[in-house]
Amino acid sequence: MQKLQSRDARSGPLTVYGVVLKSRLLLGTAQYPSPQVLARAVEAAGADVVTVSLRRERARAQEGQRFLELIRELGVRVMPNTAGCRTPKEAIATAHMARELFETSWVKLEVIANDDTLQPDVFGLVEAAAALSRDGFEVFPYTTEDLSTAERLLAAGCEVLMPWAAPIGTGRGLANPYALRSMRNYFPAVPLIIDAGIGAPSHAAAAMEMGYDGVLLNTAVAKARDPVRMATAFRSAVEAGREAYEAGLIEPRDMAAPSTPLAGTPFFDLERRK
């Protein structure tokens, strides 16, 4: 049982599938105004993992080759996704195609249930995760905050879980902070990365303050007026949130408590004896 293992969650860098990451901010590569802006945003974010995808290639187009060269120049690790897949079969075939092209066993596994919410089909997700884990993949499942689904994904071989904050592309932040906090507390030893729904650096900081191990986002940076500066802002927020978590936040309380010592307050006795 993962949840019963003890670990000092507050020390050391983020390690996933035996790989130590320098940054806890993972960045998507889609929707940037230009390849140059993408490259500068990745650099500004300090990310050492970026997500990538596969799409149909036109004959004689070589578009894929150009993108691959751009990514290689960034010198970052890639995590191919299975975005748009609706069934385990589609996701499994896509993961295999991605492994061949990107030469990595990492896969950000998405099995999408619904086009409007882009919510994970958790049943298909577990099925695909089990099959891919058996085939030697290192699966990063895009999931919900549901704890029983999380248990199934771990049993299927996943060593990392990536719950959504809110539906992909909405930028709404942590839609269900209570559930995310529960998930963090329930799986203290499992690397948990928030994936999707982050809109503002404060959202990322909030997730990190909760003790999440990392944040993966795309739209909030790519569609900002200045993606490079927004990447910088997210980098600061993720670092601040993590630093705060490691430093240990105070517990909120209902009633006020003076921060300045009461002892020796001038006029203390005079006013209060009336």
Added chain:
Amino acid sequence: MPVGRKPVLDRPARRRVVINGEPVDTTARTLAELLAEAGYAEAKVATARNGVFVAARLRAETMLEHGDLIEVVAPRAGG
């Protein structure tokens, strides 16, 4: 088979397959031949046939059948 009769297999059979959603009439017998014929010979692509991944090293021995659905994909930006 009677001696001296030419097997019909020598005449290239035409079959209709679908590449990335587009119907294509082809005489290619294997996936590798189809990719070359369609202009993907030099491309960095991955393939699937009827929803199942076909590794690059298996394309030359993957025989095509009428109605096959072929996917040819390449790296792209993603979230």
